[in-house]
Amino acid sequence: MTAIYPGSFDPMTCGHLDIIKRAAKFSDRLIVAVLNNAAKTPLFTVEERMGMLREAMEAEGLKNAEVDSFSGLLVDYARSRDVYLLIRGLRAVTDFEYEFQLALTNRMLDPGLETLFISTSTEYLFIASSVVREIAQAGGDISKMAPDYVCERLRRKFNEHI
Amino acid sequence: MTAIYPGSFDPMTCGHLDIIKRAAKFSDRLIVAVLNNAAKTPLFTVEERMGMLREAMEAEGLKNAEVDSFSGLLVDYARSRDVYLLIRGLRAVTDFEYEFQLALTNRMLDPGLETLFISTSTEYLFIASSVVREIAQAGGDISKMAPDYVCERLRRKFNEHI
Amino acid sequence: MTAIYPGSFDPMTCGHLDIIKRAAKFSDRLIVAVLNNAAKTPLFTVEERMGMLREAMEAEGLKNAEVDSFSGLLVDYARSRDVYLLIRGLRAVTDFEYEFQLALTNRMLDPGLETLFISTSTEYLFIASSVVREIAQAGGDISKMAPDYVCERLRRKFNEHI
Amino acid sequence: MTAIYPGSFDPMTCGHLDIIKRAAKFSDRLIVAVLNNAAKTPLFTVEERMGMLREAMEAEGLKNAEVDSFSGLLVDYARSRDVYLLIRGLRAVTDFEYEFQLALTNRMLDPGLETLFISTSTEYLFIASSVVREIAQAGGDISKMAPDYVCERLRRKFNEHI
Amino acid sequence: MTAIYPGSFDPMTCGHLDIIKRAAKFSDRLIVAVLNNAAKTPLFTVEERMGMLREAMEAEGLKNAEVDSFSGLLVDYARSRDVYLLIRGLRAVTDFEYEFQLALTNRMLDPGLETLFISTSTEYLFIASSVVREIAQAGGDISKMAPDYVCERLRRKFNEHI
Amino acid sequence: MTAIYPGSFDPMTCGHLDIIKRAAKFSDRLIVAVLNNAAKTPLFTVEERMGMLREAMEAEGLKNAEVDSFSGLLVDYARSRDVYLLIRGLRAVTDFEYEFQLALTNRMLDPGLETLFISTSTEYLFIASSVVREIAQAGGDISKMAPDYVCERLRRKFNEHI
Numbered sequence: 001m002t003a004i005y006p007g008s009f010d011p012m013t014c015g016h017l018d019i020i021k022r023a024a025k026f027s028d029r030l031i032v033a034v035l036n037n038a039a040k041t042p043l044f045t046v047e048e049r050m051g052m053l054r055e056a057m058e059a060e061g062l063k064n065a066e067v068d069s070f071s072g073l074l075v076d077y078a079r080s081r082d083v084y085l086l087i088r089g090l091r092a093v094t095d096f097e098y099e100f101q102l103a104l105t106n107r108m109l110d111p112g113l114e115t116l117f118i119s120t121s122t123e124y125l126f127i128a129s130s131v132v133r134e135i136a137q138a139g140g141d142i143s144k145m146a147p148d149y150v151c152e153r154l155r156r157k158f159n160e161h162i
Numbered sequence: 163m164t165a166i167y168p169g170s171f172d173p174m175t176c177g178h179l180d181i182i183k184r185a186a187k188f189s190d191r192l193i194v195a196v197l198n199n200a201a202k203t204p205l206f207t208v209e210e211r212m213g214m215l216r217e218a219m220e221a222e223g224l225k226n227a228e229v230d231s232f233s234g235l236l237v238d239y240a241r242s243r244d245v246y247l248l249i250r251g252l253r254a255v256t257d258f259e260y261e262f263q264l265a266l267t268n269r270m271l272d273p274g275l276e277t278l279f280i281s282t283s284t285e286y287l288f289i290a291s292s293v294v295r296e297i298a299q300a301g302g303d304i305s306k307m308a309p310d311y312v313c314e315r316l317r318r319k320f321n322e323h324i
Numbered sequence: 325m326t327a328i329y330p331g332s333f334d335p336m337t338c339g340h341l342d343i344i345k346r347a348a349k350f351s352d353r354l355i356v357a358v359l360n361n362a363a364k365t366p367l368f369t370v371e372e373r374m375g376m377l378r379e380a381m382e383a384e385g386l387k388n389a390e391v392d393s394f395s396g397l398l399v400d401y402a403r404s405r406d407v408y409l410l411i412r413g414l415r416a417v418t419d420f421e422y423e424f425q426l427a428l429t430n431r432m433l434d435p436g437l438e439t440l441f442i443s444t445s446t447e448y449l450f451i452a453s454s455v456v457r458e459i460a461q462a463g464g465d466i467s468k469m470a471p472d473y474v475c476e477r478l479r480r481k482f483n484e485h486i
Numbered sequence: 487m488t489a490i491y492p493g494s495f496d497p498m499t500c501g502h503l504d505i506i507k508r509a510a511k512f513s514d515r516l517i518v519a520v521l522n523n524a525a526k527t528p529l530f531t532v533e534e535r536m537g538m539l540r541e542a543m544e545a546e547g548l549k550n551a552e553v554d555s556f557s558g559l560l561v562d563y564a565r566s567r568d569v570y571l572l573i574r575g576l577r578a579v580t581d582f583e584y585e586f587q588l589a590l591t592n593r594m595l596d597p598g599l600e601t602l603f604i605s606t607s608t609e610y611l612f613i614a615s616s617v618v619r620e621i622a623q624a625g626g627d628i629s630k631m632a633p634d635y636v637c638e639r640l641r642r643k644f645n646e647h648i
Numbered sequence: 649m650t651a652i653y654p655g656s657f658d659p660m661t662c663g664h665l666d667i668i669k670r671a672a673k674f675s676d677r678l679i680v681a682v683l684n685n686a687a688k689t690p691l692f693t694v695e696e697r698m699g700m701l702r703e704a705m706e707a708e709g710l711k712n713a714e715v716d717s718f719s720g721l722l723v724d725y726a727r728s729r730d731v732y733l734l735i736r737g738l739r740a741v742t743d744f745e746y747e748f749q750l751a752l753t754n755r756m757l758d759p760g761l762e763t764l765f766i767s768t769s770t771e772y773l774f775i776a777s778s779v780v781r782e783i784a785q786a787g788g789d790i791s792k793m794a795p796d797y798v799c800e801r802l803r804r805k806f807n808e809h810i
Numbered sequence: 811m812t813a814i815y816p817g818s819f820d821p822m823t824c825g826h827l828d829i830i831k832r833a834a835k836f837s838d839r840l841i842v843a844v845l846n847n848a849a850k851t852p853l854f855t856v857e858e859r860m861g862m863l864r865e866a867m868e869a870e871g872l873k874n875a876e877v878d879s880f881s882g883l884l885v886d887y888a889r890s891r892d893v894y895l896l897i898r899g900l901r902a903v904t905d906f907e908y909e910f911q912l913a914l915t916n917r918m919l920d921p922g923l924e925t926l927f928i929s930t931s932t933e934y935l936f937i938a939s940s941v942v943r944e945i946a947q948a949g950g951d952i953s954k955m956a957p958d959y960v961c962e963r964l965r966r967k968f969n970e971h972i
Contacts, residue, residue: 001487001512001513001514022600025600026487026570026571026600026602027487028487072300072301073297073300073301073302075302076300076302084512085512090582090586090603092907092910092911096576096582097254100254100288100576100605101254101288101290101293103605104287104288104605104608105288105289105293105297107605107607108306108307109297109302109303114508114511114512114604115604115605116512116602116603116604117576117602117603117604117605118600118601118602118603119586119589119590119593119601119603121593122590122770122771122773122774123770123771125770125773125914126770126910126911126914126915127915128911131911131915135883135915135919138882138883138886139882139883140883140885140886140919141919144918145918163325163350163351163352184438187438188325188408188409188438188440189325190325234948234949235945235948235949235950237950238948238950246350247350252420252424252441258414258420259902262414262443262902262936263902263936263938263941265443266443266446266935266936267936267937267941267945269443269445270954270955271945271950271951276346276349276350276442277442277443278350278440278441278442279414279440279441279442279443280438280439280440280441281424281427281428281431281439281441283431284428284608284609284611284612285608285609287608287611288608396624396625397621397624397625397626399626400624400626416745416748416749421578424578424612425578425612425614425617428611428612429612429613429617429621432630432631433621433626433627446932446933446935446936447932447933449752449932449935450748450749450752450753450932451753452749455749455753459721459753459757462720462721462724463720463721464721464723464724464757465757468756469756558786558787559783559786559787559788561788562786562788583740586740586774587740587774587776587779590773590774591774591775591779591783594792594793595783595788595789649811649836649837649838670924673924674811674894674895674924674926675811676811732836733836738906738910738927744900744906748900748929751929752929752932755929755931762832762835762836762928763928763929764836764926764927764928765900765926765927765928765929766924766925766926766927767910767913767914767917767925767927769917770914
């Protein structure tokens with residue numbers, strides 16, 4: 001069974017890494033797919049985001065997980081990779097509604113595509129990339145929210161901006 | 163009983179049409195009112211949006227439904243039309259909270275104004291104009307989400323933009 | 325337009341009365357239908373519940389509202405009365421989900437049946453019959469939660485039980 | 487990948503069958519496990535419930551799905567079968583919270599156990615066994631909510647009771 | 649500032665203890681009040697529940713917290729103790745709605761009574777007494793969900809029952 | 811006990827004032843702290859917002875409440891004031907999730923910091939600054955949503971803009 005775990009990962013958090021490790025355990029192969037969204041201005045480039053994910057997977061020794069990027073519709077990307085399983089992490093209720101809408105929309109676009117939801121570990125339940133970015137920018141301590149190399153990159157990124 | 167069904171309809175979806183047909187059945191007269199919101203940049207002009215709604219109503223043979231537009235506060239528009247019933251479609255829970263707040267705010271502004279909520283058909287529960295626009299722009303298949311003439315207009319609109 | 329407002333009304337609260345008054349305003353005729361649920365042991369008999377509702381309607385001068393009772397499926401009752409509109413009051417989110425399920429189930433049983441939801445006034449948003457019963461039984465002050473004659477009946481009911 | 491889809495299935499609905507078919511597609515082997523809950527009085531015996539599930543799977547030609555039953559804790563059953571993936575269907579938000587609590591509790595009891603959530607098809611989003619039982623008992627039409635043989639068994643069950 | 653933390657505590661969990669410790673930190677005096685609800689059959693008697701709470705507070709060295717019990721309405725108990733602050737722990741969304749209704753009902757019964765909500769630690773977010781009882785009865789491991797002496801009492805309680 | 815009630819207050823509403831009055835009753839000292847968020851363009855300057863808050867407190871005779879402003883992370887501001895209690899008002903469910911995430915994030919940043927949630931009065935449950943601004947701009951009646959001097963300032967502000 002091959003599965004795709006799509007997301008913005010701008011940047012990846014401990015919550016993302018938790019989902020990747022869980023999904024890699026029950027999948028034969030896991031593709032972590034970074035969304036290249038032209039409409040948004042991300043903090044990190046697609047290459048930087050892919051680099052941090054690769055670093056995380058190596059550090060965790062995940063042999064069956066790889067990193068890729070995509071633009072356009074997720075259903076088109078999934079078809080191009082010939083993969084019909086998506087993985088999404090669930091945190092809170094507002095999350096759930098949005099994810100549910102996405103999953104049902106994707107199923108409408110391609111009835112063969114299935115979305116599997118996994119719950120994040122309780123200690124990462126309330127960590128979002130946007131919050132991590134905001135705290136890092138304000139100089140707050142994000143060491144419990146993201147892996148070390150991500151924290152380091154965030155620090156450098158916000159120093160550049162000065 | 164005359165009722166107003168207000169919205170942005172940018173563009174109208176199968177979900178909107180479902181609500182219009184249901185509301186036209188139990189109302190004596192239904193006014194579908196397109197919001198002309200100066201603060202937002204819509205994809206379609208008010209005239210285009212009204213045109214698609216009119217086309218839909220004719221195709222469905224809805225004789226007691228008409229299309230209008232308004233700007234400013236909905237309560238002021240309702241008073242100007244001497245109508246005291248509003249219709250809103252409900253989909254999911256996040257929807258519900260927002261709609262609830264709107265209804266109670268409108269009731270505070272005019273205690274005589276009543277909002278009636280109807281639930282969309284299950285097959286349209288997760289269709290929003292924003293999602294339809296996004297999928298159309300990415301070249302995805304929206305034929306199950308919006309009427310044919312809306313799909314056609316979306317296709318042309320996004321070709322214009324190229 | 326005739327509509328049915330079904331419920332247990334065991335007993336009716338200020339929240340119920342609020343919905344009845346609102347619905348009577350936009351309906352030509354309103355049937356308040358007391359559910360005779362054999363599976364539950366109500367505090368008040370169907371006759372007592374109907375009596376309190378009638379008293380409330382007279383006190384409010386509602387000429388186009390009447391009281392009835394039913395057992396079995398609501399869709400069968402609605403068909404027997406040749407009425408295709410149901411009214412339900414909405415309070416909070418958990419309410420909403422339950423009501424949504426009911427409405428979609430009833431629509432599945434009879435596609436011609438429509439459910440209209442109205443939001444209760446903010447001051448009655450959190451009043452439920454079960455809470456009113458519980459507080460009355462413990463001797464608490466329910467004068468802001470139910471009309472006077474209902475409060476009086478509750479007091480007598482709990483004195484009988486002693 | 488082997489997975490367990492646990493539940494009461496009292497009786498199975500079209501919603502359950504939808505989840506079984508989806509899960510059987512991406513699993514190597516699927517165990518549909520009927521909970522034998524001593525604390526509750528089910529309408530159908532465990533054997534009857536297993537029989538209906540087997541009939542459904544045969545009718546659908548699902549070769550990699552089997553039916554089993556269990557009592558006690560789900561984590562103990564999963565360990566006894568040496569399976570570490572659970573499948574649960576998600577419908578609405580209240581569902582989600584309950585399922586989330588279950589998944590996190592099971593993970594606390596056995597950190598190696600993972601729960602995958604799948605969303606039901608929109609047409610079955612609001613179908614629950616309890617609702618199907620209630621409507622069948624009142625003589626309502628459940629033909630769109632459960633497979634034919636389940637409808638037939640429900641009819642007979644409620645005739646027995648008379 | 650004196651505050652009351654009311655509940656059933658049947659039995660107390662790590663989640664309850666977490667709230668007690670947090671509340672004792674910002675209150676001058678904290679009264680943990682065990683509800684003696686005649687309508688329900690608890691697993692532990694009020695005395696047993698109070699005993700476990702006392703044991704927990706001593707083990708934690710909480711000098712400004714005491715244990716009491718009450719029956720009837722919480723507002724009457726609060727008045728009898730001349731305390732006007734209630735503490736409640738919040739976990740998930742369904743919790744929140746119920747707690748909100750309780751708080752607004754209590755405020756209606758006594759406008760001088762204020763309810764303060766605190767969020768439980770993430771690791772205890774999904775632990776409820778009912779779940780702990782159920783797992784203990786089935787012989788599962790509850791050592792991360794309740795203090796040692798509570799686990800021990802639960803073990804003995806379910807052995808008695810055999 | 812000293813507590814901080816942080817917010818944007820752009821502008822303060824009757825809902826904010828309700829929370830301030832409640833919190834001032836059970837706190838020894840209350841600091842209402844206006845967030846100076848460089849990333850957003852507020853309608854009123856920090857000084858204007860502080861001025862309206864001070865006017866409100868004087869009008870209400872709140873002697874133990876003061877107004878301050880802060881920028882950067884709330885946890886840093888709280889530490890700089892040596893205060894470890896935050897007050898937040900809760901309205902609806904979507905609110906709750908956002909507030910919960912904030913509270914757990916702040917607790918992660920500083921485990922000694924506690925957030926107390928209070929529910930707003932039912933009549934102010936659905937009033938948000940953004941809604942008040944929008945209605946005022948459209949010339950609607952906001953007299954039940956904000957104190958007089960706030961209404962007056964809003965009127966002048968939107969006249970300036972013309």
